[in-house]
């Protein structure tokens with residue numbers, strides 16, 4: 209067992225499942241589902257709650273637990289391994305869309321960034337028609353999630369962080385020498401230092417926490433933080449896949465009576481069923497149960513029970529592009545763990561022995577900026593207006609307000625130690641094998657592209673048709689182009705510029721110069737089209753919005769047209785925020801738990 213990990217309590221036998229009297233069934237033991245089920249078990253002591261997870265529990269899996277092994281679970285048995293359809297606006301490239309298939313869900317696979325967006329972006333959820341879903345309530349619930357270690361230190365102040373929650377967060381104790389150049393370099397470009405960026409104002413350059421336990425330095429995620437504190441009235445069943453929600457007509461509405469598993473077993477819930485299967489699968493479960501667009505259901509051969517056109521639509525995601533730089537001799541990066549097996553083994557042993565180790569490393573250096581700060585408002589604001597004019601979506605129109613708002617970040621740049629680009633680290637046969645790199649990853653915070661995800665069959669085992677429609681409007685590709693140019697500006701500014709010898713990707717010879725110009729813009733644009741990827745933040749496919757605005761759930765997270773079927777996960781976020789989204793997902797779970805405990809369906 210990995211050091212310091214609390215033990216999970218799993219149901220000893222499948223026979224538990226046949227209990228006739230579950231109050232709530234939560235489908236999906238991921239980020240939101242495990243947190244929600246835990247809180248329900250604590251708040252509804254006399255109710256029996258069932259949490260169903262398709263994947264296994266993996267409490268001893270080093271690839272999950274060791275922060276420095278982040279990313280190594282992608283493409284493994286712990287990943288659903290979804291892919292998009294060819295993206296027509298991105299040279300027909302197919303993008304990967306990893307999702308956790310393990311107790312803890314995507315919180316077991318993610319890269320552990322722990323941050324928040326600006327106040328106004330949560331207030332926007334309320335302004336879109338969801339009473340009480342605003343900054344004040346979200347920060348209350350998001351703080352309830354976490355226990356942050358490191359307040360009032362040189363890396364963080366005290367605003368916007370919580371201290372009593374089960375999820376452990378810390379700003380990395382391992383900061384490579386080259387990363388120390390980050391803040392002064394970005395400050396030199398006119399971006400202010402902000403060491404309280406989780407308090408509702410993320411603009412600036414900063415250190416940010418990771419979801420990492422601060423004593424043993426293991427990943428802190430929903431399965432090892434929430435579930436161990438759950439009441440004995442929570443039954444957790446892993447390797448158990450739900451095929452559909454069972455519904456009966458009740459007046460003009462549908463009432464959920466329970467679920468059918470993929471092996472045909474029926475389990476009943478007398479109070480409610482809650483979907484927490486995530487942005488890619490919660491809409492699919494609705495569709496498999498007869499809730500969704502008539503055309504989608506007809507094509508899949510499923511009888512429609514509720515016409516709900518918003519199901520699977522409004523898909524939004526953050527896109528990234530990265531550049532990388534070969535460090536001067538004398539600097540050592542995280543890459544040493546890939547080119548020096550002996551050193552890597554020693555460092556892993558140190559981690560196992562609970563000692564300071566390079567395997568502690570997660571990224572902790574970021575900047576979040578608006579268009580003014582990178583000097584491109586005059587290009588980007590008209591493009592945002594054009595994108596909004598072409599759309600009927602209420603979320604798109606709300607988003608237009610952000611384009612001029614100086615408090616709302618449009619671009620994120622992450623300093624990531626080691627190589628994280630697209631062409632690959634030099635192979636062992638290359639003379640460059642053994643170089644040390646750092647990468648600058650840009651993320652577009654408010655893309656106007658909207659995509660969708662739908663089932664393509666009534667067979668739950670068939671993967672959904674996922675189309676995020678990346679770069680489907682000019683705003684988004686131009687945003688990526690401007691953001692990468694900004695990243696190049698950072699890299700070529702002192703003092704960071706003094707730490708590297710050459711740009712490994714794309715290369716100063718491939719795209720020369722630091723200024724702007726048609727040829728240079730075209731080259732960066734092409735680079736973005738060739739190398740962009742997702743940051744893996746899909747949201748919005750069961751949007752919390754009024755029915756007339758294309759919503760799937762109401763402000764109580766109840767699916768429109770049903771009495772007692774809720775969705776609680778990233779899919780309910782109506783409009784993506786300028787942050788990595790796990791803090792919001794956990795916050796939504798905490799908010800939902802309190803709502804359900806006070807007023808079950």
Ligand SMILES: Cc1cc2nc3c(=O)[nH]c(=O)nc-3n(C[C@H](O)[C@H](O)[C@H](O)COP(=O)(O)OP(=O)(O)OC[C@H]3O[C@@H](n4cnc5c(N)ncnc54)[C@H](O)[C@@H]3O)c2cc1C
Nearest residue numbers: 236238239240262313314319320321450486778788789790
């Ligand atoms: C590789 C990666 C890196 C990321 N990095 C970061 C980061 O650094 N910081 C950050 O803030 N966010 C990050 N994210 C995003 C963040 O982790 C997710 O948005 C969030 O965890 C989603 O939570 P969720 O509860 O909506 O879904 P999940 O956590 O994905 O949970 C869904 C669960 O439902 C289960 N399930 C699905 N269908 C069924 C079924 N039919 N029956 C039973 N169970 C089912 C799944 O197996 C899964 O466990 C990353 C995501 C990924 C994938």
